[in-house]
Amino acid sequence: MSKILVRSGGKLCGKVKISGSKNSALPILAATVLSEGESKILQVPNLSDIWVMCSLLESIGAEIGSDKGEIIISWEHIKSDVAPYELVSKMRGSFLLAGPLLARCGHTRISLPGGCPIGTRPVDLHLKGFAAMGADIAQGHGYIDISAEKLHGAKIYLDFPSVGATENIMMAACLADGETIIENVAAEPEIIDLAGFLNKMGAKITGAGSDTIKIEGVKSLKGIKHKVIPDRIEAGSFMAGIAITGGHALIENVIPSHIKPITAKLREMGVEIKEEKNFIEMDAGGQLNAADIKTLPFPGFPTDMQAPFTALMSVVEGTSVIVETVFENRFLHVAELSRMGAKIKIDGRTEVVEGGFPLTGAQVKATDLRGGAALVLAGLVAKGDTEIGDIEHIDRGYEDIVGKLQGLGADIQRI
Numbered sequence: 561m562s563k564i565l566v567r568s569g570g571k572l573c574g575k576v577k578i579s580g581s582k583n584s585a586l587p588i589l590a591a592t593v594l595s596e597g598e599s600k601i602l603q604v605p606n607l608s609d610i611w612v613m614c615s616l617l618e619s620i621g622a623e624i625g626s627d628k629g630e631i632i633i634s635w636e637h638i639k640s641d642v643a644p645y646e647l648v649s650k651m652r653g654s655f656l657l658a659g660p661l662l663a664r665c666g667h668t669r670i671s672l673p674g675g676c677p678i679g680t681r682p683v684d685l686h687l688k689g690f691a692a693m694g695a696d697i698a699q700g701h702g703y704i705d706i707s708a709e710k711l712h713g714a715k716i717y718l719d720f721p722s723v724g725a726t727e728n729i730m731m732a733a734c735l736a737d738g739e740t741i742i743e744n745v746a747a748e749p750e751i752i753d754l755a756g757f758l759n760k761m762g763a764k765i766t767g768a769g770s771d772t773i774k775i776e777g778v779k780s781l782k783g784i785k786h787k788v789i790p791d792r793i794e795a796g797s798f799m800a801g802i803a804i805t806g807g808h809a810l811i812e813n814v815i816p817s818h819i820k821p822i823t824a825k826l827r828e829m830g831v832e833i834k835e836e837k838n839f840i841e842m843d844a845g846g847q848l849n850a851a852d853i854k855t856l857p858f859p860g861f862p863t864d865m866q867a868p869f870t871a872l873m874s875v876v877e878g879t880s881v882i883v884e885t886v887f888e889n890r891f892l893h894v895a896e897l898s899r900m901g902a903k904i905k906i907d908g909r910t911e912v913v914e915g916g917f918p919l920t921g922a923q924v925k926a927t928d929l930r931g932g933a934a935l936v937l938a939g940l941v942a943k944g945d946t947e948i949g950d951i952e953h954i955d956r957g958y959e960d961i962v963g964k965l966q967g968l969g970a971d972i973q974r975i
């Protein structure tokens with residue numbers, strides 16, 4: 561079993577290039593199910609989650625080729641509409657196949673994704689959307705059967721602006737009869753990227769990025785070429801890493817408007833950040849202050865940045881209060897950070913971080929994807945060796961995190 565070994569190695573300096581967005585690439589790959597012909601997806605990160613989605617697509621009939629960040633997907637015909645437990649259980653994002661398969665085949669049998677360490681993560685909002693569009697839903701033996709000979713347009717209000725539900729319903733609605741209006745939708749940049757991809761394929765979607773999306777159903781969609789957006793969460797994680805070490809670096813291949821809540825928080829803490837069209841320059845060499853955070857759907861502070869910022873707040877002098885409003889159980893990394901000397905108290909969905917106590921290296925375990933990243937960041941400044949286990953969680957979402965941190969001068973290796 562591989563581990564990551566990190567030693568406190570001074571400030572992160574130099575430059576780092578951000579990869580394509582995992583959370584954009586996953587729904588875009590799923591959306592190719594809706595199309596006929598070949599699609600070429602560029603800037604796809606080399607991550608285990610991406611290969612799980614590709615295996616799923618192959619299992620239902622796609623032919624897939626890949627070369628250095630490009631994935632070519634050809635659809636001759638869909639040979640199965642079943643998404644099996646073995647693959648869906650590896651990654652919750654697999655549930656994004658439900659909408660496209662339902663719309664294209666009139667039926668799908670998809671394994672229920674189940675819980676995950678950060679919360680129960682139900683799919684009720686996805687299913688309510690499909691039902692409003694005329695689908696019958698039956699559940700049994702750990703699977704959901706969703707059927708509709710032909711989906712019809714509907715007016716759908718999401719109780720919570722769920723990213724996955726917005727994407728799934730939007731994809732299904734592309735081939736439905738008539739107009740679908742989804743209100744209280746997620747406005748994340750990944751939603752805009754997916755809508756842009758679908759529109760290039762021939763869909764008629766307006767409003768992505770606002771709280772209401774309208775989709776006029778079309779008869780068919782065609783394969784196209786598309787480059788996914790840069791990964792704002794990877795960028796934010798490197799920003800937290802540069803800040804935690806008091807470093808000075810360029811972060812290339814970012815869209816500054818996508819990372820606004822992160823940039824704003826770091827500036828509030830005393831980090832200097834210059835934004836250019838597709839890169840930012842960060843200088844965290846000055847005194848940094850504690851700050852409070854509340855995670856929210858976009859354009860609020862991303863829940864995916866909560867764990868990396870908890871590591872950062874543990875190091876900065878003063879008390880920070882972090883409130884997690886999106887997921888019910890996203891503090892698993894706290895116990896591991898505490899083993900490294902962080903002073904954090906949890907009360908419900910709130911963490912109180914007493915920063916400024918020196919961290920010490922320890923043997924720790926990545927509890928989930930972003931929690932794993934938090935441990936890597938803590939290791940960059942902890943005295944002695946930090947050995948991180950269960951790093952398959954980290955590999956799900958960070959392309960070559962070790963190589964990229966080494967490029968910024970970190971003393972880190974995979975062992």
Ligand code: UD1
Nearest residue numbers: 583653681682683684685686720722723724725864886887
């Ligand atoms: C996506 C991201 C994930 C990010 C999250 C929130 C992908 C592949 N993953 O996950 O990295 O942390 O958005 O920004 O893009 N909920 C329900 N019922 C539903 C759906 C969601 O109650 O049917 C709840 C969830 O349990 C959670 C909240 O809504 O508490 C947000 O979840 P959602 O926005 O759906 O996250 P994902 O799409 O799963």
